Amino acid sequence: MVRLTRAQQQERTRAAVLAAALEEFAERGYLEATVDRIAERAELTRGAVYSNFPSKRALYLAVLVDMVEGAAAGEAPSSPRSVGAALGAFARVWLERLPLAGDTPPGGRLQLRSLAGVVDDEPGRAALAQVTQLEALLLGLALEALAPRRTRERARRVRLAELVLTLLSGAGQLAETAPGFGDPFDVAQACEELAGIDLADRWDPPHLPFVAPARPCQEAWVPPADLLDLLTGRRVGLDRDGVVALLGSSRLGAAEEAVRAAGPGDRVTVVVLTSDPAEIGRLVRLRLGDLAGCGRRVFGPDPWPGLRIIVEDRSLTAAAVGLADPGDTTEAAVRVRDGEIVAWAEGRGAGHAAAAGASDTPRSGGAGA
DSSP, X not given: OOOOOHHHHHHHHHHHHHHHHHHHHHHHHHHHOOHHHHHHHHTOOHHHHHHXXXXXXXXXXXXXXXXXXXXXXXXXXXXXXXXXXXXXXXXXXXXXXXXXXXXXXXXXXXXTTOOTTXXXXXXXXXXXXXXXXXXXXXXXXXXXXXXXXXXXXXXXXXXXXXXXXXXXXXXXXXHHHSXXXXXXXXXXXXXXXXXXXXXXOOOOOTTGGGOOOOEEEEEEOOOOSSEEEXXXXXXXXXXXXXXXEEEETTOGGGHHHHHHHOOTTOOEEEEEEOSOIIIIIHHHHHXXXXXXHHHHXXXXXXXXXXXXXXXXXXXXXXXXXXXXXXXXXXXXXXXXXXXXXXXXXXXXXXXXXXXXXXXXXXXXXXTTO
């Protein structure tokens, strides 16, 4: 008889809980599901469930994250040549989650990745609003990359991405509450036609000219390894050069400040921090992993080659940059060059300050100075 290690036993218990939870949520839905029945399905105690997942919401989000991260890659991307074609293709991939005629209501909601009744408190809503901004940035950047290189600085597409995501979200909510209403092919065509709307989208936040420059420093850069990049779905290490923006879950919209200020060839890594990794952290992983999965099917395996997004449960990257007490409202950033931290910023506009700092930043002082 093979004796399992403690870690192997914990992993087996976790897998059993997730399998039982998937059955329970698909049969009864989030609101009617109970932890007691999930424990019974898994042939475990209630305490064994809570030792792996602190709440029913954390368990539901974990089930959805597993569904998204374990989804098949789908067909090879068609390499759309225009913004309209890309939006139509993205919409068709996204709309595949709509329930089919024979699906039960609870099963359909699970297929939709529905958060109805799940995100029902202020921290959750605040995080969801911020992660939705980040979703729009990602889709916008992928669309901008389709423009001729000489026009990309003027062709911000984030507002267009927000409009498309709003339309798709509405289609999902209608499919949940009024199944059978509307035609998904019409929705996809509408998304394609939205590319022709002139939204006068410009990147000019009024506070950025008043952001203080990043502080020069010279500190060793010893980042954690084996981190999950949500955009590619691969395990990565952090680079010896580039910009690392550490953003709390209520500050994710500031990621665009670092992205827009980064120079040619700079890689920007966004590290998402939260005081609640079991729920808020999983919510971010769910939404960004879902968006990135759709994006890879449309734009290719790495639609955002200069960007990484990592959700860090243990704040190891924050410790590597000398950031004390990271949490949901954190906004900090560093510039790394040749394996050293050469510039450090904290507070509103930190990502912009660190990314805008020239690569010849003087080396003096300390990261926490």
